[in-house]
Structures are given as structure tokens and as C-alpha cells.
Amino acid sequence: MLFFASSILFAAVVTARPSRLISRQEPVEIGGFKIAAANKIIPVVVGGPQDTFVPNTVAAAVGDIIQFQFSNGNHTVTQSAADSPCSPLQATVATAIHSGHIPFVDGQTTVGTFNMPVTSADTMFLYCATGPHCQEGQVMVVNPTDNQQIVDYAKGAQSTTSSVDGTTVSGGTVASIPLAEAAFVPAAAKEAAPPAAEAPADPAASSASSSTATDTAASTDTAAATNTTTTAADTAAATDAAATTTTAAGGVITTTVAAGATITLPLAADASLPGTTTVVVTVSADATASA
Known part of the structure; x- marks a missing residue:
């Protein structure tokens, strides 16, 4: 009887011990950064047929990497303060996000990327510093607190008159991926513009030409009559x-x-x-x- 009770207790202890057969996956290296298997790579398309970020809001956990993939045009990913859209946060925070200008041209077989690791769960405001793209609505928010934040940020961007560029690449790594692995299809190549139409004739010039022709004819007729006489x-x-x-x-x-x-x-x-x-x-x- 004592032997039987001892056997049951031993079996219970063995069952309670954690199993050593735990499957573990090695970290994944993306653009120079190593992330755990539990973290995500979140693609965001920059530019294309329209100057936008797709998507323009992202929820990301610390350790995730947002991979900005640059489509048609020339664009940046630049961080600003919430109340200063289209102006770089680097002016006051040297480590703020800035990708530099990354172009995509017709016929390109690779896609430029900016791999940005998420190091904080705080809300982040980003814009494109190329030309008037920020004023046209090329803005996005990472980890917004509500849906209204992207609306307010876009409206603030539209009220500005110009964009200010960042200074140095910071907060991520510039790399590239094959076009076949990109999250977008490039916009169709632009056709050559048709030749410009000829300018309409100047009525004043036509009138002057007609008058000159009339005067010439009259002179010719007068000369002919004189010669005949x-x-x-x-x-x-x-x-x-x-x-x-x-x-x-x-x-x-x-x-x-x-x-x-x-x-x-x-x-x-x-x-x-x-x-x-x-x-x-x-x-x-x-x-x-x-x-």
C-alpha cells in the first residue's frame, strides 16, 4: 500500500515539471536589425500613382519593424511634432526619424526601403518632405490614440505653405528588396507628351499681311497700267x-x-x-x- 502511494506521488511530481521540449526560433535579421519571431514586419508603401502613405495609420508594438517601401517618385519619411506638421523634429531632437530622399524610376527592378524599428509605443507623426507632398496629404501616424489624430494632422499639414527637409538619415536603415517582393505594383510608365499644337494666327498679323498683299497688288496693277500706257x-x-x-x-x-x-x-x-x-x-x- 505504501509503495502504491509513493508511486502516485512521484507521477504527480513528474507531471508538474515543465517540459524541456520547447520549440524556439532564431531571431530574424531585417535591414541590419534582429527581431524576435513574435515581432512583425509591417510594410508601408510610400508614393506611387498618388503622393500618399499606404496605410497612413499603423499600430505597431515595440520590436516591430515598419518597412517603408518607396514607389514611383521621390519621397522621404520624416518625423515631426504633432503640432508642427511638415517641419522636421530633428531641429530639436537629433535622433528623430528621417530616411533621406529615396527615388523610384520607371524600369527599376529593386525597391528602396527604410526599415524603422519601433522602439516606443508612443504616437509618432511622419510626413514626406519632398516638394508639396506634405501639403497634399502625404502624412501618417504610428500608434494613434484615436482615428481623429490622422485627420487633424492632415488638416494641419494642408494649412502649411512649404515643407522643411530633414538633415541626416536617422532612426532606421536604408536598404532595398527585389521588386517582386514589394507590397505594390509600380505605376505604368508615362508616355511621351504629344507635340504642342501650333499657336493660332495673330489677327493683327493677318490683317497686316492682307493689307500688304492688297498694297502690293495695287502697286502691281498701277505699274502694269503705266507700262501699258x-x-x-x-x-x-x-x-x-x-x-x-x-x-x-x-x-x-x-x-x-x-x-x-x-x-x-x-x-x-x-x-x-x-x-x-x-x-x-x-x-x-x-x-x-x-x-
Whole structure:
């Protein structure tokens, strides 16, 4: 009986001892940081077809790593104070978050990343310091206390007039991953812009051109009329100078004229045209006539 009781007590003690068959996983190294298996890697896409953070709010535990993946464009991840959006916290806290500018261009096969380990559960406010991106709403909040914080932070960013860049890379590690492993599909490559349309004609220039053409035509017509008049006068003078008339006995007139000239001849008293004393004769341009 004593032996039986002792056996039951021994079995209870053995059952109560913790098992030594505990499965343990080695830490995972991401971008130079080692995290425990229980921690998470949280991807956030920066930029793309629109200048945004996707998602723009993240709940992260201490030890998690937020992996910012930079899509189309040129962007930063820069920390600010809650009441000073678009201005770097590095101005007062040297260790505040700033990734530097990380671009993504068409045809790129790798994706630039900024791996930021979460070292505190406090709320963190981040923005992009490139151009007007912060004013356009490229902001995010890590560990917000409520849904209103991102709304208020975005409204505050929109009320600013410009963004201030960070100074040095801090609070994370810049690295890269293959494009195939990224959490986004790059935006389609931009097509070349079509050639610009020709500017419409200037009405004033057209009017001036029309006036010039009219003046030119008028001048041409005037010159032509003048030349025609001159030519007619010259022809008449040449006709008078070229005609040589000789009156022979019996009323027969022999005349030699230049080709193409026009002359007037007197008629004999017994002419067949009563009342007519002269006749006009035009000599063809290719022959000489005698009358």
C-alpha cells in the first residue's frame, strides 16, 4: 500500500515539471536589425500613382519593424511634432526619424526601403518632405490614440505653405528588396507628351499681311497700267517714225512700215468708199505690206 502511494506521488511530481521540449526560433535579421519571431514586419508603401502613405495609420508594438517601401517618385519619411506638421523634429531632437530622399524610376527592378524599428509605443507623426507632398496629404501616424489624430494632422499639414527637409538619415536603415517582393505594383510608365499644337494666327498679323498683299497688288496693277500706257505711246511714236510714205503719179501710194505698225493712208478722189478720205492699215507682226 505504501509503495502504491509513493508511486502516485512521484507521477504527480513528474507531471508538474515543465517540459524541456520547447520549440524556439532564431531571431530574424531585417535591414541590419534582429527581431524576435513574435515581432512583425509591417510594410508601408510610400508614393506611387498618388503622393500618399499606404496605410497612413499603423499600430505597431515595440520590436516591430515598419518597412517603408518607396514607389514611383521621390519621397522621404520624416518625423515631426504633432503640432508642427511638415517641419522636421530633428531641429530639436537629433535622433528623430528621417530616411533621406529615396527615388523610384520607371524600369527599376529593386525597391528602396527604410526599415524603422519601433522602439516606443508612443504616437509618432511622419510626413514626406519632398516638394508639396506634405501639403497634399502625404502624412501618417504610428500608434494613434484615436482615428481623429490622422485627420487633424492632415488638416494641419494642408494649412502649411512649404515643407522643411530633414538633415541626416536617422532612426532606421536604408536598404532595398527585389521588386517582386514589394507590397505594390509600380505605376505604368508615362508616355511621351504629344507635340504642342501650333499657336493660332495673330489677327493683327493677318490683317497686316492682307493689307500688304492688297498694297502690293495695287502697286502691281498701277505699274502694269503705266507700262501699258507707255508701251502704247511708244508704239505710236515708233509707228510714226517707222512709216515712210511716197506718193507716186496717178495716185498710187507706196509705203514701207515696220512689222506690227499701224498707219493711216489718204485715199484717191475716186475711191470706192464715198465720203472716206483715209484708211487705216495694220501690218501683221510677221510680214511687211505695200499698198
